[in-house]
Amino acid sequence: MKAGIVGANGYGGVELVRLLHHHPMVTLDLLVSHSTQGHKITDQYPHLHNILELPLEKLSLNEITDRVDVLFFATPSGVTKEIAPPFVKAGLPCIDLSGDFRLKEGHSYEQWYKKSPAEPEFLDQAVYGLPEIFRERIKDKTFVANPGCYPTAALLGIIPLIKEGIAETTGQIIIDGKTGVSGAGRKLVQGSLFSEINENTKAYNLGSHQHTPEIEQVLTDLHGKDIKVSFNAHLVPMTRGILCTIYAPLKERLADADLVQLYKEAYQDEYFVRIRPEKTWPGTKEVYGTNYCDIGVKVDERTNMVIVVSVIDNLVKGAAGQAIQNMNLLNHWDERTGLDTIPVYP
Numbered sequence: 001m002k003a004g005i006v007g008a009n010g011y012g013g014v015e016l017v018r019l020l021h022h023h024p025m026v027t028l029d030l031l032v033s034h035s036t037q038g039h040k041i042t043d044q045y046p047h048l049h050n051i052l053e054l055p056l057e058k059l060s061l062n063e064i065t066d067r068v069d070v071l072f073f074a075t076p077s078g079v080t081k082e083i084a085p086p087f088v089k090a091g092l093p094c095i096d097l098s099g100d101f102r103l104k105e106g107h108s109y110e111q112w113y114k115k116s117p118a119e120p121e122f123l124d125q126a127v128y129g130l131p132e133i134f135r136e137r138i139k140d141k142t143f144v145a146n147p148g149c150y151p152t153a154a155l156l157g158i159i160p161l162i163k164e165g166i167a168e169t170t171g172q173i174i175i176d177g178k179t180g181v182s183g184a185g186r187k188l189v190q191g192s193l194f195s196e197i198n199e200n201t202k203a204y205n206l207g208s209h210q211h212t213p214e215i216e217q218v219l220t221d222l223h224g225k226d227i228k229v230s231f232n233a234h235l236v237p238m239t240r241g242i243l244c245t246i247y248a249p250l251k252e253r254l255a256d257a258d259l260v261q262l263y264k265e266a267y268q269d270e271y272f273v274r275i276r277p278e279k280t281w282p283g284t285k286e287v288y289g290t291n292y293c294d295i296g297v298k299v300d301e302r303t304n305m306v307i308v309v310s311v312i313d314n315l316v317k318g319a320a321g322q323a324i325q326n327m328n329l330l331n332h333w334d335e336r337t338g339l340d341t342i343p344v345y346p
């Protein structure tokens with residue numbers, strides 16, 4: 001199959017390049033950029049020299065639908081909704097890494113992203129691409145809204161609590177999220193400068209982060225009743241990685257060993273979700289460069305709260321890797337195809 005990437009010279013795009021290069025069923029044939037058309041990808045990313053020397057091209061509907069069998073959009077939220085619909089309409093399988101098609105209610109997108117929403121027709125067509133939870137919904141579709149990075153880590157951490165009905169769900173789930181700076185993309189912004197990030201950790205978008213309604217939408221869908229979460233984001237001085245520490249009150253007393261067992265059973269068939277043994281919790285380095293989501297759980301006996309630690313690589317399971325997992329699913333290939341790598345360590 002031939003694949004194309006729109007937004008190929010951003011961090012999400014170039015991570016797709018890295019992973020697709022190793023994919024046995026796919027040839028990367030088309031890279032599209034916006035302000036850097038006419039350059040080669042190696043002008044932007046010298047680490048690709050002698051590996052991939054493709055040009056950065058213009059977006060052109062007719063040419064692209066003839067040239068590729070699947071198209072990834074690694075473009076900013078607010079942009080994909082403007083440029084993807086003609087490709088979706090033409091029947092080309094499309095996988096979008098942005099937030100534009102994840103929220104089913106247009107007014108919710110407007111409220112949290114502060115932009116006008118995508119056309120309802122395309123919101124209806126897009127399936128939310130969290131394979132571990134929605135595999136059956138995804139596999140026969142052609143348009144996937146790839147989940148956000150924080151929601152991926154948070155949802156995989158929380159969902160067993162909701163499905164098993166062991167946590168209180170009335171406004172008491174707290175998600176403390178931490179991310180590396182590559183989450184903000186390659187574009188130049190003051191907050192991503194070395195002197196702002198180095199030896200610094202700070203909270204941002206408290207109570208207003210755009211991933212809050214995405215997490216709530218999925219939990220409410222699975223629970224059948226409205227669930228609200230308090231999700232708050234922090235920037236930490238590292239390049240890659242997301243760590244979510246999740247707190248929820250338990251309905252009944254539970255032992256650590258039983259909680260670990262419950263998570264192991266919930267994810268027993270999921271290759272990319274690894275549950276830590278009792279009293280051990282994962283760090284971001286343990287999933288670096290891979291599609292794994294590692295989870296450790298603990299009962300705080302004094303407060304009867306459950307504490308879940310969930311880590312991913314924001315650019316892999318949080319973006320490009322999960323997008324490829326979705327492509328594998330759409331094509332009925334083994335979901336691990338092209339993604340079965342060992343984390344980079346140390």
Ligand SMILES: NC(=O)C1=CN([C@@H]2O[C@H](COP(=O)(O)OP(=O)(O)OC[C@H]3O[C@@H](n4cnc5c(N)ncnc54)[C@H](OP(=O)(O)O)[C@@H]3O)[C@@H](O)[C@H]2O)C=CC1
Pocket residue numbers: 006007008009010011012013033034035036037073074075076077079097098099147148149182183184185186187314315318319
């Ligand atoms: N970084 C991450 O960890 C994650 C990112 N995402 C999402 O993935 C998408 C890409 O993010 P990321 O790669 O980090 O962002 P970057 O800023 O690194 O890259 C953005 C890309 O989009 C292109 N682009 C920008 N504006 C336009 C436009 N108006 N029309 C067409 N193309 C445009 C840029 O092209 P050019 O440079 O040529 O202008 C560039 O290739 C975003 O929606 C982001 O929210 C999702 C999960 C995690």
Ligand SMILES: CC(=O)N[C@@H](CCC(=O)OP(=O)(O)O)C(=O)O
Pocket residue numbers: 077097098099100147148149179180181182183184210211233235
């Ligand atoms: C460090 C940093 O700024 N991270 C971004 C990651 C979100 C993202 O990539 O945006 P969508 O998933 O909504 O498209 C943020 O917190 O907004």
